[in-house]
Amino acid sequence: MIVLVPIDGAEQSLCTLERAAHFLDKEFCSLHLFMVQIPISPEIPWELEDSKETESYLNRAKAKAESLGFKVDKTDYTTSYNPADIICNYAEAIATQLIVMGSHWHKCITQFFIGSVSEEVFKEATSL
8 A cells, every 4th residue: 555644844744653653554555755845935946955954854754664664665855835735746646545644733823824734635635
């Protein structure tokens, strides 16, 4: 089973891997770790942003997943101002059967103004 795990660089993303380890049959899972960074500015090329830091975080996430018994088939990252759309497009492109992601659980007022990537992915992915 192809499982997409979108991560965002926060420690909560790594906790999502721990939670996933409790309910997924690791023997039959193929994990894809995918990170979407929101660019600092349209004028700053991606190469000038913290791509080394991103790769380091992806390596930590991969090591964490493997220490939990998962097989990680791929790690990848990109930038976008709309992470939910990119995550859903990526999920469709690799024929994902399950998307596992956490949420930061912002306060209600913050949630109202900035929304939730997890919530957007849930709404869009259920129609894939």
